[in-house]
Amino acid sequence: MLPNIAFGPEIGTETERGIKPTPEPAAGPEQTPQPIAGTEQVPKPTAKPAPNDGGKFGKNLVYSRREKAIPKSIHVQESNLLLQEVIASNPINSNNSNEFVLNNSEAQVDQNLDLPIALRKGTRTCTKQPLYPLSNFLSFENFSPTHKTFLTNLNSTPTPSTVSEALSNRKWKQAMDVEIEALNKNNTWELVTLPIGKKPVGCKWVYTIKYRADGTIERYKARLVAKGFTQTYGVDYLETFAPVAKMNTVRVILSLAANHDWDL
Amino acid sequence: MKNAFLHGELEEEIYMDLPPGYDGQVAVGTVCKLKKALYGLKQSPRAWFGRFTKVMTNLGYKQSQGDHTLFIKHSVSGGVTILLVYVDDIIVTGDDKEEQIILSQCLATNFEIKTLGRLKYFLGIEVAHSKKGIFISQQKYITDLLKETGKTACKPVSTPVDPNIKLGSAEEDNAVNKEMYQRLVGRLIYLSHTRPDIAFAVSLVSQFMHQPREAHLQAALRIVQYLKGTPGRGILFKRNKSVALEAYTNVDYAGSVVDRRSTTGYYTFLGGNLVTWKSKKQSVVARSSAEAEFRAMAQGICELLWLKIILEDLKLRWDKPMKLYCDNKSAISIAHNPVQHDRTKHIEVDRHFIKEKLDSGLICTPYVSTQSQLADILTKGLNGINFERIISKLGMENTYSPA
DSSP, X not given: OOTTOXXXXXXXXXXXXXXXXXXXXXXXXXXXXXXXXXXHHTTSOTTOOOTTOOHHHHGGGGGGGSTTHHHHHHHHHHHHHHHHXXXXXXXXXXXXXXXXXXXXXXXXXXXXXTSOOOOOSSOOGGGGSOSSOGGGTOOOTTSOHHHHHHHHHHHHSOOXXXXXXXXXXXXXXXXXXXXXXXXXXXXXXXXXXXXXXXXXXXXXXXXXXXXXXXXXXXXXXXXXXXXXXXXXXXXXXXXXXXXXXOHHHHHHHHHHHHHHTOBO | OOSGGGGOEEEEEEEEOOOXXXXXXXXXXXXXXXXXXXXXXXXXXXXXXXXXXXXXXHTTOEEXXXXXXXXXXXXXXXXXXXXXXXXXXXEEEESOHHHHHHHHHHHHHHHOOOOOOSOOEETTEEEEEXXXXXXXXXXXXXXXXXXXXXXXXXXXXXXXXXTTOOOOOOXXXXXXXXXXXXXXXXXXXXXXXXXXXXXXXXXXXXXGTTSOBHHHHHHHHHHHHHHHHOTTEEEEEEOXXXXXXXXXXXXXXXXXXXXXXXXXXXXXXXXXXXXXXXXXXXXXXXXXXXXXXXXXXXXXHHHHHHHHHHHHHTTOOOOSOEEEEESOHHHHHHHHOOSOOGGGGGGHHHHHHHHHHHHTTSEEOOBOOGGGOGGGGGTSOOOHHHHHHHHHHTTXXXXXXXX
């Protein structure tokens, strides 16, 4: 769907050659000063221990398996500082891009398992910056404004995966209350103590966001679903077949409607 | 329809854990005893359909025996209201305006139903109304399919099947990605709801779903290429003011190179409009073309009888015999011949079935020459000229054509 996504192969070639990543077209003009800035920073201490090298970027160490690649890739990170300023207008927030890069580096590990591993003593400060920010590979520029809104909403509003996560957000809490109310109004269940020998079926919440045609969020929706896969035949259910209309019948009805001027 | 499945009533006793996030408010050990269905339960769709049927019967609707999702009500004034349900989509039609208004109110109070107005889009099928009649097509579905297969810019071809290629199991070819092939053929099968022209081609490629090879993928992609040329082609239901039932049957004797089974093809027309068709490899090997033709006739008659049941449910009378066109003279004469034929001993059941229907005057079997045989398109790959000639006779039109 996104024509600009091309993580895997590009990263691979760049690390091999140890050159800077191809910046996206928008950042073209800034390309020239980078090599100069990079060469200046090459002698920068390589193993300066970082005060807080959070586990978040620890995965970037993966690149250290290739001794050659490390010193040269420093200036890539430095230049990315420049790059990121330029592409700050890009609708992706930096958190997301970081996560993506992490995933990529993991994929990289798998491909290079046969390479000798060079152990690294400490962590550089510069590893705090992502090596290859997602904005170099992903851009929404080719999409229509409405779709762009949708995409940014899609990326920026996460759907909760656990109940505690959902309950901490007012909007999701509201959506869950609405669903519970609908179920109560519908008289879906009554509360009883579990009879001996019976096993209850589990249930969970499924959260979705409904979008309007212009990409803006219409509503937050929570739905309570039963875990039907824990049901056993003969105990919890017997028959499950439900008929659906045959396409043939649909055509017969349409043909008759046309012949008799019926309203549809 | 909002929350359709929540309306179903459960027959079984089901206990469910308290919904997470709401379990702190009551004593430990309490569970919910479900009275209504919930999304996710195995029996939910069935429970919903059962509840719907109950409501419809209470409103005085009769469930058709030809198709259980068809509900019919004949009002005192002689009008008729027809309702067709597909999970939570409902089509209502008929000539009784008052009853329709009452019905939509009843459904609204019972199930929170939204009326969407005139039928425009149903299960991915576009429905267009005009003075000439009703036109159905799947233009959007085809465009999406072209995009997904990356064939948007391909060169169109004039027929879905290459008439010079007999598709076999092609074991010497390279195997192709099975999931991808099955997905593609699955989409084509759904497409043949409005496209009888690709029915034969689709039946051909779907015979190799279990072990697709390069040749089969090429054949499937040729169908996509054909669709590229005519994305807007669909069926036009014309206003003919009749309920005549006709069928055309044809076979391709020993057409399959894999196991020498024959291919059945039939069309049925209701009031001059094409309604049902089928292209299917027969389940047994036939020893003569007449025998294969015989099986096809029996299948065609079954389809006609089913249509008759639906029409009878709707109280639409058609007393003249249903016509079953067939291009094999020997098959026709065997059907009429009361003498036990030595060569048809092994197809006795089909023979008696056809004989019985002929004798009761339900059907008649006029001969049709091979040139005007419409069902040819369902049994073999034709060349461009013959293909287009038959397509135009089937009542297929291309409303989206730029010309």
